[in-house]
Amino acid sequence: MALSRDWMYENNGGTCVAIAGADYCVVAADTRLSIGYSIYTRDYSKICNLAEKCVLASSGFQGDIKALQKNLAARHLIYQHQHNKQMSCPAMAQLLSNTLYFKRFFPYYAFNVLGGLDNEGKGCVFTYDAVGSYERVGYSAQGSGSTLVMPILDNQLKTPSPLLLPARDAVTPLSEADAVDMVKDVFASATERDIYTGDKLEIVILNASGVRREFIDLRKD
Amino acid sequence: MARAAADLPPKGGFSFDLCRRNDMLLKKGVQPPSFRKTGTTIVGLVFQDGVILGADTRATEGPIVADKNCEKIHYMAPNIYCCGAGTAADTEAVTDMVSSQLQLHRYATGRESRIITALTLLKSHLFSHQGYVSAALVLGGVDVTGPHLHTVYPHGSTDTLPFATMGSGSLAAMAIFESKYREGLTRDDGIKLVCEAICSGIFNDLGSGSNVDVCVITKGHKEYLRNHLLPNPRTYISSKGYSFVKGHTEVLSTKITPLKEKVEVVEGDAMEE
Numbered sequence: 001m002a003l004s005r006d007w008m009y010e011n012n013g014g015t016c017v018a019i020a021g022a023d024y025c026v027v028a029a030d031t032r033l034s035i036g037y038s039i040y041t042r043d044y045s046k047i048c049n050l051a052e053k054c055v056l057a058s059s060g061f062q063g064d065i066k067a068l069q070k071n072l073a074a075r076h077l078i079y080q081h082q083h084n085k086q087m088s089c090p091a092m093a094q095l096l097s098n099t100l101y102f103k104r105f106f107p108y109y110a111f112n113v114l115g116g117l118d119n120e121g122k123g124c125v126f127t128y129d130a131v132g133s134y135e136r137v138g139y140s141a142q143g144s145g146s147t148l149v150m151p152i153l154d155n156q157l158k159t160p161s162p163l164l165l166p167a168r169d170a171v172t173p174l175s176e177a178d179a180v181d182m183v184k185d186v187f188a189s190a191t192e193r194d195i196y197t198g199d200k201l202e203i204v205i206l207n208a209s210g211v212r213r214e215f216i217d218l219r220k221d
Numbered sequence: 222m223a224r225a226a227a228d229l230p231p232k233g234g235f236s237f238d239l240c241r242r243n244d245m246l247l248k249k250g251v252q253p254p255s256f257r258k259t260g261t262t263i264v265g266l267v268f269q270d271g272v273i274l275g276a277d278t279r280a281t282e283g284p285i286v287a288d289k290n291c292e293k294i295h296y297m298a299p300n301i302y303c304c305g306a307g308t309a310a311d312t313e314a315v316t317d318m319v320s321s322q323l324q325l326h327r328y329a330t331g332r333e334s335r336i337i338t339a340l341t342l343l344k345s346h347l348f349s350h351q352g353y354v355s356a357a358l359v360l361g362g363v364d365v366t367g368p369h370l371h372t373v374y375p376h377g378s379t380d381t382l383p384f385a386t387m388g389s390g391s392l393a394a395m396a397i398f399e400s401k402y403r404e405g406l407t408r409d410d411g412i413k414l415v416c417e418a419i420c421s422g423i424f425n426d427l428g429s430g431s432n433v434d435v436c437v438i439t440k441g442h443k444e445y446l447r448n449h450l451l452p453n454p455r456t457y458i459s460s461k462g463y464s465f466v467k468g469h470t471e472v473l474s475t476k477i478t479p480l481k482e483k484v485e486v487v488e489g490d491a492m493e494e
Contacts, residue, residue: 013284034427036427037260037389037426037427037428038425038426038427039425039427144284155465156463178461181459181460181461182459184457184459185457185458185459187457188455188456188457188458191456192286192289192455193285193286193289194284194285194286195281195284195285195286195427195428195430196284196427216456216457217456218456218457219430219453219455219456220424220453221279221423221424221429221430221431221452221453
């Protein structure tokens with residue numbers, strides 16, 4: 001009997017999006033957990049607060065994602081004890097990349113988007129693949145609905161190529177309210193066409209005054 | 222002997238000539254093209270005056286919704302309708318084909334079509350294609366012998382039932398039927414129960430969604446209630462809207478190639494009658 005890797009993973013679906021602004025960061029994910037053609041639960045948070053100014057949204061196999069979040073939370077606690085301060089978002093980004101690559105030959109089935117504020121208070125978004133390759137970008141989408149969401153974000157939040165010189169800012173000039181409005185609209189559209197996205201949308205907004213959470217309903221079919 | 226056989230025209234049905242080549246391609250890693258399935262919830266029940274059929278309206282292509290409002294209740298005869306689940310092309314083709322055959326039969330016999338006629342035509346077609354025509358149907362109607370409800374499976378087997386469900390959402394819908402169905406339902410109770418069963422499929426099965434279609438067939442009368450329920454409106458529309466002004470998409474390069482004229486247009490007389 002051939003042992004295949006497929007039985008060790010499951011895809012629980014879902015879509016995660018993050019947008020970085022001049023002084024804020026919006027991280028959003030739907031709350032549906034599914035398997036095959038069924039729904040496990042309509043009320044599962046894919047977003048995890050790793051640090052004061054750092055939020056992780058992950059889609060994929062939620063069993064692996066829970067383990068990954070525990071791992072990162074433990075490493076963050078050790079960092080706090082050793083350095084007497086919270087980890088910054090770029091530091092957490094590197095830690096996540098290393099953690100993912102550590103399991104290069106039995107990967108975490110997790111498609112991550114890390115959002116937060118960097119040391120200067122500017123919004124930052126880091127996007128990952130399953131084995132830890134990452135890049136700082138102005139916005140990103142991962143998960144089952146990512147192919148539906150990314151083209152709209154590319155069109156509306158045109159980001160300059162990272163290869164251009166002089167280096168241009170990747171963050172969007174949109175206001176926080178406009179970015180949140182776009183995220184809601186984009187998720188409503190993705191829900192229309194992706195069967196794994198829906199139920200409720202959880203939006204986390206980080207800015208200088210702290211962390212704010214918003215929920216809106218999505219289609220439940 | 223072999224040469225004589227080769228000269229005969231093919232008798233019909235499927236040609237399996239390309240199977241070996243397809244297997245070879247599969248081994249080399251070439252993905253076969255996917256087909257659109259309806260990933261559906263379809264139901265039917267018999268009530269005191271006739272038959273009620275119900276269906277959802279979502280057509281999927283893998284995890285993507287291909288059609289948010291397709292029609293799954295197909296016309297077979299003025300007194301017979303058929304819900305289809307499985308491959309969309311197969312259900313459309315097989316119901317259209319049998320509908321035409323029934324029409325010709327009506328002309329030949331001068332009588333109203335019977336549900337068992339449609340049933341036999343469907344099951345013999347599906348059996349002869351050995352399950353390759355992936356159509357799972359709920360056939361219902363009222364004829365001179367009374368109301369009838371049947372299910373037809375892709376390999377050609379059939380069941381005759383007082384209430385039936387098919388498709389990926391059939392378990393969710395059957396759960397509703399098994400707990401709430403009773404014989405001799407009134408028209409309104411029957412429609413309510415069918416809607417409940419389809420909604421159960423719509424909300425609990427990811428392959429089904431959008432709206433509820435209902436078809437009520439009674440002696441001498443039918444009502445096709447397209448989009449009887451719309452329980453899934455879009456939840457958020459941005460008030461800002463989107464603008465795509467000229468210059469929004471970067472033009473990287475422009476190349477204009479003038480085409481040489483091949484034809485000379487000459488003014489001529491009007492054509493003679």
